[in-house]
Amino acid sequence: MEIKLTINDESKTVEVEPDDDLATVLRQNGYTGVKCGCDSGVCGASKVFVDDEVKMACGVDAPNADGSEIRTIEALGTQDDLHPIQEAFVDHFAVQCGFCIPGMIIEAESLLADTPDPSEAEVREAIDDNLCRCTGYQKPVEAILDAADRMRGEQSVAADGGSQIRPDQADCTDHDGDTNE
Ligand code: FES
Ligand code: FES
Numbered sequence: 001m002e003i004k005l006t007i008n009d010e011s012k013t014v015e016v017e018p019d020d021d022l023a024t025v026l027r028q029n030g031y032t033g034v035k036c037g038c039d040s041g042v043c044g045a046s047k048v049f050v051d052d053e054v055k056m057a058c059g060v061d062a063p064n065a066d067g068s069e070i071r072t073i074e075a076l077g078t079q080d081d082l083h084p085i086q087e088a089f090v091d092h093f094a095v096q097c098g099f100c101i102p103g104m105i106i107e108a109e110s111l112l113a114d115t116p117d118p119s120e121a122e123v124r125e126a127i128d129d130n131l132c133r134c135t136g137y138q139k140p141v142e143a144i145l146d147a148a149d150r151m152r153g154e155q156s157v158a159a160d161g162g163s164q165i166r167p168d169q170a171d172c173t174d175h176d177g178d179t180n181e
Pocket of ligand 1: 038
């Protein structure tokens with residue numbers, strides 16, 4: 001069957017199977033920033049905006065998404081023009097393997113849209129369903145707090161004084177060492 005989606009402001013008609021989930025469909029259509037970690041709605045890796053609400057795409061039945069507006073991490077920034085949240089993640093060395101990062105950044109964007117000056121506790125609560133197998137939680141929290149400052153126009157000071165990580169090194173691999181793009 002075919003469904004219509006608006007993905008990152010582009011109208012698309014996509015072919016789906018009745019039992020497809022949205023994460024699978026997005027990845028099949030090239031939105032590989034949507035990660036499939038648990039495939040059961042518990043790890044946060046597949047978070048996207050669906051009609052402006054953060055959802056775990058693996059838990060959304062694709063046929064039911066017909067007519068929805070989807071926004072994925074691909075809409076946020078590019079390697080040459082990073083979003084302040086992405087910049088802050090790079091500057092704070094908040095990326096290890098990177099697999100969980102798109103979902104964390106989507107959640108961070110949602111948090112900062114509603115709460116531009118969050119407390120550390122609010123940041124931790126926002127990403128408490130984003131599981132990181134590299135157990136790198138402290139630096140993402142610092143990065144999100146710094147991104148909030150940057151987005152409010154306040155001076156930011158990266159924890160390390162600046163990044164040595166290039167954006168193209170922030171790509172993820174799965175834990176078997178295979179590329180997971
Ligand atoms: S893959 Fe969707 S929440 Fe884990
Ligand atoms: S950086 Fe989070 S799973 Fe590796």
